[in-house]
Amino acid sequence: MTPTGTTQKPPQTLDEWAELLRVQEMPIFSNTAHNIYAALDDRNKGAIELATVILQDPNLTAKLLKVGSSPYYNPSKQKMSTVSRAIVVLGAEVIRELTLACSFFEAMLSSTNKDRANREIALALHAAVQAKALALSMGDTSPEEVFIAALLHNIGHIAFWCSGNPQSKKVHELIEKSGLNNREAEKKVLGFTLQDLGKKLSKSWCLSGLIEEAIAKPDSAEKRVQMVQLGHQICAALKSGKDSEAMQACLAKIAAFSGLSPETLKAKIDKNTLEAVHIARQFGANDASKFISTEAIIAKFEEAEEEKADKKQLQFQILQDISSHISGQIDLNGLFEMVLEGIHRGVEMDRTLFMLLSPDKQTLNEKFSLGWHKVALDQKIRIYNSEPSANLLFHALQQQEGVWLFPQQHHELYTPQIRQHIGEYECFVFPVYAEKKTVGLIYCDHSVHGLPLTREDFIAAKHFAKQAHIGLTLYCMKNH
Template sequence: MKRDMEPQSSLDAWLELIRRQDMPIFDQTVQRIIALSSDDRAPMSDLADVILHDSSMTARVLKLANSILYNPSTNGINTITRAVIVLGFNAVRNICLTLTLIDTLVQGAAKERLGRELGRAMHAAVQARSLAAARGDKSPEEVFIATLLYRIGELAFWCFGGEQADRVEQLASQQGLTQEQAQERVLGFRLSQLSRQLVQEWHLSQLLQDATQYPTRQDPRIQNVMLGHQIARCAEEHGWQSDAMSKLFTKAAKLAELSPEKTKALLLQKARAAIDVATDFGAAFAAPHIPQPYPETAVPEAARSADSSAPAATASLAEASNRDPEFQAKVLRELSAVLEGSACSFNVIMELVLEGIFRGVGVDRVVFALTTPDKSVIKAKYALGADDDALSERFAFKRPSRGQDVLFQTLDHKHPYLVESTTRPADAAISERLTELTKATAFMVAPIVVENRSIGLFYADRSLTNRPLDAASFDDFKHFVHQASMGLTRASVRRHQ
């Protein structure tokens, strides 16, 4: 490219250069993920299937899904399907896009200027996401990715710019020009124009397109994106104790509808969290460029505990909530899509039903157990809850030699039960071992029936939080178990066709 090119032709030349650099939009996995995200009818399982075909992406998505940013509770996420259900379609989509973006940048000439630019973008995105969550935004993840990619043209330029990138840097440092002025002198256009063109060409989120086109629009989501960048840039250029930053604290408090004290504590805490986020995403080279307000040994208590006032922070048992009809409907729609699809996966059905009971019905623990062919033993196969590993390992029972046990009666009679301290099935005992293992004064149990045979059961309780089980929760529980039976029956019939 020559210096005397017309600005528009120079911009077109740069667009063509980036098209040839295997930027994220041209990655096959990301292309398929973006295509799915534009289809409102696409089931979550389709997204999981795309990711599972990329083993490297699968491992990294699971690592991030279990990071403090996405999963502050102690309940591990060990499958892609569960990651999509728990974190949401948009969050997993954005994780994939971010991972691929950083992979591309790391493969380029990762110079000092790229590290600073990426560090600022990651810091801005984390700050914007935290403020979006604090004000109850419908999708903090969309705000995160829009903020991260807001300066995608700058990121691409510093990665692939070569000699022209060196010239821009020299002009800005030696002749007292701003970065924008240096860009115009060397390139004939500003990199913000390149960002706008790339965002439009790649058909990224509407929020990102609006933010690059109308950055001053008085829309809280756009202002959220812009404020994230203003905070990151001010921390870099003026520091956390500057008057300019104090004004941004006030602006952020107004946007998030938090007190000035809580807002400041939140932003200071997120500055430190941004380092971990950058490292988790594979951008460790950018982490040193994220300005920190305090040395590691001198973090104020208010900043350390800022997440306690943020909606995203949860205690280990907070994940167990009350009934959530909206989440139930979401999982049931996904189940319907899976059942109507050509492939009816046992594992996918079980994960969806477990998640629907755990989060939608709102229980503390849920177990899916299978029985042996002679129905003499019941053994857990999957479990969800704070102590899921221990429960899954120890939930194993032998049929009593005499009398009837509530678990085996559930299998034999193909009948669900809500067992409370004052009510239990006639002629059915609750074994001491079950009581010792679950410590549940009340629990729900229902059989899985496939082609008129009981193959296992679901067990659920709220014993960890001591919340009662009511008739509505029991009805929801039975409905999810019935859906599991239907799905497995359909899968069995298809296998025999």
């Protein structure tokens, strides 16, 4: 009712619908999203200012700390009991992803149209996880931005279908009974499409950058817009079935786009689907998770979670053994054997290799290896820094924190020497150093079973490589 007691006029035009949804239905986006974006975009503002914005919303604060502690966002399980600590641990970009996702879920889960809301949540989240995984696979500099752009890509559909406004309910019924396809029905009943509504809302909520670009220009040839679109296309193809023609066509399209093989993509898509189920549950969207995947796949996911717990336990035990070893008399051979076993068994790598750098820094010589199929046991890998451009391993030696490399993105690093002795596989490589001097490196991959590497794998392997650095440093200090 208006202040004068007359019935408020139902929305008729695109502008009226956008204003209704912006002000009455999802005001949380108007305030929280805008303030967070402003804080993040202002380079003069730091973690304290961003934390202040988030802390103004107690529900958002609680949800952010809960979800931010989940393995998907915090695989190293660092303790985060404050927002400012979460910003330090996760980084501003991940916080942007989380806060907008939390705001999105809070608005959606309060919807009166529960069934439709759950379907929209399921699609948005599933597409976001698939798009982000594709961005990570292709070495994108800000996969979190791709996640948010995919999550909010159908924001017009989401805001409209989840609206509790009586007028919108009537329109829902007219569209569903029209027998037309969605776009035609929307145009006939509303006079505009829900994609048009999304464009309006993204502007009024100040959702700029990739979010706005992907909504405004869905057919753009820009690589990152295509990642967003492909996230949604994967979900659409999966509805037809994993072995359907639609899915095969989708896989072929993504393979051509990314350089990944269809077999690798299938494994990644399955894993991402399960990941989306888990994240939906973390956000409290249990009902929506059922629209992402079947009960059978969810059961399979829960079994995988149990296996993951066993893997974590093994990692913990090996790390304890390493800590005990480096607290006493350090045997360097024993230290590196334990570190290599931790990565090989604890992180479940197919092949793991530790190489020492020669005094002239021109040759890498194998010291220990696990999982390599060799003709003779005493056969050792040796890589020279003799090619016109840096190869995979000598390139990695220059990167202090370790690298995650892909044949399709870093093709020039897979030189003839690397292809001959190691092959062309997605891999992690960590330089090993002591007292600021590089002494060698650790290489690992999933070359045998072809499973996709994950961010959690990278962080766990990096943690073991760090133990080698700590042990070496202590050894040098004790023996000076």
